[in-house]
Amino acid sequence: MAHFDVNRRRLLSAGVAIGTVAVSGQPINARSITGGIPWEPDQAAAPPVALPHAPPPALFFTDQERAFIDAAVSRLIPQDDLGGGAKEAGVTFFLDRQLAGSYGKARTWYMQGPWSEGTPSQGNQSRLTPAQTYRAAIKAIDSYCQKTFSNKTFAQLAEKQQDDVLTDLENGKIELEGVKSKSFFKAFLQNTLEGFFSDPIYGGNRDMVGWKLIGFPGARYDYRDYVSKHGAKLALSPVGLKIIPQD
Amino acid sequence: MARKLPSVDVVLVGFGWTAAMLGQELTDAGLKVLALERGTWRDTSTDFAVTFAQDELRYYYRRALFQEPAQETLTFRNSANETALPMRELGSFLPASGVGGAGIHWNGQYWRFLPSDFVARTHNIERYGAGAFPDTMSIQDWGVTYDDLEPYYDKFERLCGISGKAGNIKGAIQTGGNPFEGARSRDYPNPPMEMTYGPTLFAEAARQIGYKPFACASANMSRAYTNPLGVTLGQCSYCGFCEKYGCGNYSKASPQTTILPVLMRKPNFELRTGSEVIRINQDKNNKRATGVTYVTEQGEEFEQPAEIVIMCAFILHNAHLLLTSGIGTPYDPQTGQGAIGKNYAYQIVSSVDVFFDDKIINPFVGAGALGMAIDEFNGDNFDHTGLGFIGGGYIALWNTNGRPIETHPVPKGTPKWGGKFKKAVAENYLKTATIATHGSVMSHRANHLDLDPTYRDIHGRPLMRMTFDYTDNEHKMSDYLTDRATDVAKAMKAREFHAKKREGHYSIVPYQTTHNTGGAIMGSDPKSSALNRYLQSWDLHNLFVMGASAFPQNPGYNPTGTIGALTYWAADAIRNQYLKSPGPLVQA
Numbered sequence: 001m002a003h004f005d006v007n008r009r010r011l012l013s014a015g016v017a018i019g020t021v022a023v024s025g026q027p028i029n030a031r032s033i034t035g036g037i038p039w040e041p042d043q044a045a046a047p048p049v050a051l052p053h054a055p056p057p058a059l060f061f062t063d064q065e066r067a068f069i070d071a072a073v074s075r076l077i078p079q080d081d082l083g084g085g086a087k088e089a090g091v092t093f094f095l096d097r098q099l100a101g102s103y104g105k106a107r108t109w110y111m112q113g114p115w116s117e118g119t120p121s122q123g124n125q126s127r128l129t130p131a132q133t134y135r136a137a138i139k140a141i142d143s144y145c146q147k148t149f150s151n152k153t154f155a156q157l158a159e160k161q162q163d164d165v166l167t168d169l170e171n172g173k174i175e176l177e178g179v180k181s182k183s184f185f186k187a188f189l190q191n192t193l194e195g196f197f198s199d200p201i202y203g204g205n206r207d208m209v210g211w212k213l214i215g216f217p218g219a220r221y222d223y224r225d226y227v228s229k230h231g232a233k234l235a236l237s238p239v240g241l242k243i244i245p246q247d
Numbered sequence: 248m249a250r251k252l253p254s255v256d257v258v259l260v261g262f263g264w265t266a267a268m269l270g271q272e273l274t275d276a277g278l279k280v281l282a283l284e285r286g287t288w289r290d291t292s293t294d295f296a297v298t299f300a301q302d303e304l305r306y307y308y309r310r311a312l313f314q315e316p317a318q319e320t321l322t323f324r325n326s327a328n329e330t331a332l333p334m335r336e337l338g339s340f341l342p343a344s345g346v347g348g349a350g351i352h353w354n355g356q357y358w359r360f361l362p363s364d365f366v367a368r369t370h371n372i373e374r375y376g377a378g379a380f381p382d383t384m385s386i387q388d389w390g391v392t393y394d395d396l397e398p399y400y401d402k403f404e405r406l407c408g409i410s411g412k413a414g415n416i417k418g419a420i421q422t423g424g425n426p427f428e429g430a431r432s433r434d435y436p437n438p439p440m441e442m443t444y445g446p447t448l449f450a451e452a453a454r455q456i457g458y459k460p461f462a463c464a465s466a467n468m469s470r471a472y473t474n475p476l477g478v479t480l481g482q483c484s485y486c487g488f489c490e491k492y493g494c495g496n497y498s499k500a501s502p503q504t505t506i507l508p509v510l511m512r513k514p515n516f517e518l519r520t521g522s523e524v525i526r527i528n529q530d531k532n533n534k535r536a537t538g539v540t541y542v543t544e545q546g547e548e549f550e551q552p553a554e555i556v557i558m559c560a561f562i563l564h565n566a567h568l569l570l571t572s573g574i575g576t577p578y579d580p581q582t583g584q585g586a587i588g589k590n591y592a593y594q595i596v597s598s599v600d601v602f603f604d605d606k607i608i609n610p611f612v613g614a615g616a617l618g619m620a621i622d623e624f625n626g627d628n629f630d631h632t633g634l635g636f637i638g639g640g641y642i643a644l645w646n647t648n649g650r651p652i653e654t655h656p657v658p659k660g661t662p663k664w665g666g667k668f669k670k671a672v673a674e675n676y677l678k679t680a681t682i683a684t685h686g687s688v689m690s691h692r693a694n695h696l697d698l699d700p701t702y703r704d705i706h707g708r709p710l711m712r713m714t715f716d717y718t719d720n721e722h723k724m725s726d727y728l729t730d731r732a733t734d735v736a737k738a739m740k741a742r743e744f745h746a747k748k749r750e751g752h753y754s755i756v757p758y759q760t761t762h763n764t765g766g767a768i769m770g771s772d773p774k775s776s777a778l779n780r781y782l783q784s785w786d787l788h789n790l791f792v793m794g795a796s797a798f799p800q801n802p803g804y805n806p807t808g809t810i811g812a813l814t815y816w817a818a819d820a821i822r823n824q825y826l827k828s829p830g831p832l833v834q835a
Contacts, residue, residue, distance in 0.1 A: 030520065030521025030522055032517060033288060033518045034514075034516065035514060036512050037290065037508065076664040077665075077668075078665065080666055082669060108310060108317050108336070109335045110317055110333045110335045111317065114701065116332060118332040119325065119329065120754065121753065121755060121756070122323055122332045123336070124335055163665065197652045199303070214651060214673055215677050216611055216676070217611060219301040221301055221484055222485075223486065223487075227441045227442075227612055229609075232609070234609055
C-alpha cells in the first residue's frame with residue numbers, strides 16, 4: 001500500500017509542472033510558486049505529538065514547584081462531586097510542557113527593550129518569559145507562605161489558607177519579589193483553564209474531564225444533523241484529535 | 248546590497264484577500280503579476296484539515312495562524328501624553344501572516360455599509376446641522392458612493408458565495424432581509440444558513456418588541472456552491488471553529504477556497520513566499536513608484552522593479568510601509584495637516600450574556616457568521632437628535648462557537664475560580680447565549696498612526712506607533728446600543744442576563760475585533776486624504792493601496808464586504824482606465 005501511494009504521488013506530481021524553486025539554497029518558506037498549487041507528499045502540518053499521560057518526567061518544574069502547582073490548581077478547579085478538578089485533569093503536566101516549550105520561552109513575543117511599566121491599557125511589559133515568571137513567582141509565593149504561616153510552603157497549608165493566599169494574589173495584595181502577583185495570577189488561571197479545556201493531546205483534560213463536565217463534544221466537525229434540534233439534549237460523547245474515550 | 252531582479256508589470260505587496268482578487272483580475276488583463284508574501288504557503292488540506300483544525304490551544308491561544316510580534320508589532324498609547332510601549336503579545340486584534348492573510352481566520356460575517364456611511368460628513372451635517380459633531384472629529388466623505396460600489400459588492404458576493412437574504416432589491420423591501428440596507432441589484436447567491444436555537448430566540452424576542460430581525464449574511468456556505476471562477480465550496484458543517492481558525496471543510500470563503508485554485512495555475516502569475524517587502528521605492532522626482540525592496544527569510548535582499556505597485560497587506564502594514572518608505576506627508580495631529588497615518592479607527596463592542604434555566608442552546612453547534620441581527624440602531628438608521636453622538640452599530644446574537652477555553656460564560660458575581668466557578672460553568676455552558684453589539688468608531692483628530700521614536704523591528708525600521716482611545720462619542724453610542732441589546736435580552740425571558748458595557752480607556756489587551764481602519768484614507772482632496780476614489784496614491788500615480796486603511800472612519804459593520812467591493816472597484820479602474828493612460832485617475 002505504501003509503495004502504491006508513493007508511486008501515485010510521483011505520477012500526480014509529474015503530471016503537473018509546478019515550479020516551486022527555493023530562492024536560494026534551503027527550500028524553507030522563501031520560495032517561488034508558479035504554475036500550480038504546491039503539494040508535497042508527507043509534508044502536511046501534523047498536529048503536535050500526543051503526549052503520554054503517565055509517568056510524566058518533568059521537563060520544567062522542580063519537585064517543589066510541582067507540589068505548588070498541584071496544590072494551587074486543585075484550588076482553582078477543585079475535584080468535587082461534579083468530577084475531577086485541574087490536578088486530576090493533568091494540568092500540572094500540561095503546564096510543565098507548555099513552560100518547557102515555545103510558549104514558556106515567549107518565542108513569538110516582542111522582547112526588545114527598553115523596558116518600562118506603562119498603563120494597564122498597554123498590556124504586559126514584563127521582561128520575563130512565562131517560564132521565568134512561573135519560576136520567580138512560585139519561589140516568592142512559597143517564601144511568603146513560609147514567613148506568614150510558620151514555615152509552611154503553599155502546598156503544606158490548609159485549603160482555606162491556600163484560598164486566602166490565592167485571593168490575595170488575585171487582588172494584588174501580596175508583594176512578590178520580582179513579579180507582579182496580580183499579573184502572575186491572571187496568567188496562571190488562564191493557563192489552568194487552557195490545561196483543563198484543551199485537547200488531551202497537550203497532556204491536560206485527561207479523559208476529557210473538562211469537556212464532560214460541561215457537555216462539549218470536542219473535536220467533532222459536523223453538526224449538520226443537530227442544527228434544527230432546538231433545545232434538545234444531545235448528549236454527544238466527546239472526541240479528541242487522537243483519542244476517542246472509552247466510557 | 249540588494250540584488251536587482253527583472254521587472255514585472257505588477258507587484259502585489261502581501262497575499263491575502265485583496266491581492267488574490269487583484270492577481271486574478273490583472274492576470275486576466277494579460278499583465279505579468281508577482282505577489283510577495285512574508286509568510287508561508289498555506290492550504291486547507293495541509294494546514295487546517297478537519298482532522299486537526301479543531302484545536303483551540305494551538306490555533307487561538309498559541310496563535311498558530313497569526314502575525315508574531317517577535318517578527319512585527321507596533322507601539323501603543325491611549326494619548327499623546329503617554330509614552331507608547333510595544334504590543335509584546337497579541338491581544339486586541341489578530342493580524343495574519345501567510346498566504347490568504349486574515350481571510351483564513353475570519354468568521355465570515357458579511358455586510359455592506361449603508362449608503363450614508365460613505366458620505367458620513369455631508370449626511371450628518373445635512374441632517375443635524377453644523378453642530379452634528381465637534382470639530383475634533385475629523386470625519387470625511389469617502390469620495391466614492393454606495394451606488395458606485397454596488398456592482399462590485401455584488402461581484403464579491405458571487406465570488407464568496409454569500410449566504411443571506413436580501414432586504415432591499417432595487418428599492419423594494421424584501422421580507423426577511425435587512426430592511427435598512429442600501430438597494431441591491433439582486434439577492435445573495437445562496438439562501439441564509441439554517442438557524443440554531445440561540446439566534447432564533449433572539450429573533451423572536453426582537454420581533455415581539457417591534458424590531459425587524461434578519462438572518463445575517465454569511466461567508467459560511469448554506470449549501471455547496473460553485474463560484475464564477477469555477478471553484479466549488481462545500482456546505483458548512485457548523486463545527487464552530489471559524490474565527491481564529493482555518494476552515495477544514497472548504498466551507499468558508501477565503502482566497503484559498505475561492506480564487507487560488509485558478510490563479511495559482513496561471514502562467515503569468517507568480518507568488519514568492521517568505522518574502523517581506525520592507526520598502527516601496529520611488530523615482531528621483533517622487534512621482535512614480537519604481538518597485539519594491541524585499542527581504543527573504545534567509546536574509547537576502549532583492550530589489551523588484553514593477554510598473555505598478557499595489558499594497559495589499561493588512562491596514563497596519565500598509566500604513567507602516569508608507570511611513571517608512573517616506574511616501575506622502577505624515578499626518579500631524581497638532582495641525583491636522585498631512586494624510587499618512589490619519590484617521591486611525593477601530594470598533595467598539597459590548598455584549599449581554601443571557602442565561603436560561605429551561606432552554607438548551609448547545610453553543611458548540613455553530614458557525615462564524617451564523618446569527619440573527621437587528622439594524623435599527625446602525626449608522627443613521629435612527630434619529631440621533633438629542634442623543635449626543637453620531638454613528639451606531641448592529642445588535643446580533645451570533646452562534647459562533649462553544650469552544651470551552653474561550654466560551655464558558657458565568658452569571659454576574661460568580662468567582663473567577665474555585666468550586667463555585669466550576670459549578671457555574673457546568674450549569675450554564677449549554678444554556679447561555681450572548682447578544683453582541685458591534686459599533687462604529689468615528690475618526691478623531693488625536694487618533695492616528697506614526698513612527699515610534701524608540702522601538703525598532705527586526706529589519707531595524709522604527710515600529711509604527713498607534714495613538715488611540717475611545718471618545719465620548721463612542722462611549723455614549725456603545726452604551727446606547729448596549730441598552731437596546733438589554734431590551735431584547737429582557738424580552739427573551741431568561742433566568743437572568745448580564746450586560747457588559749464597554750467602559751474606560753481602549754485597552755490593547757483583551758481580544759475585541761480585528762477591524763482596524765484608516766492610516767491611508769481615500770477622499771476627494773489630496774490635502775486631506777492619501778488616496779483618491781480609486782485607491783490610487785495622490786503622490787505616486789502607479790501606487791495603489793487596498794484594504795481598510797482606506798476607510799476615512801469605521802462604520803458599524805464588519806469590513807470585509809466593503810474591502811472586497813473597493814478592491815474590485817479599483818481593479819476595474821486599473822484595467823479600464825489606468826492601463827490605457829497611466830497617470831492620475833483624478834486630477835488634484
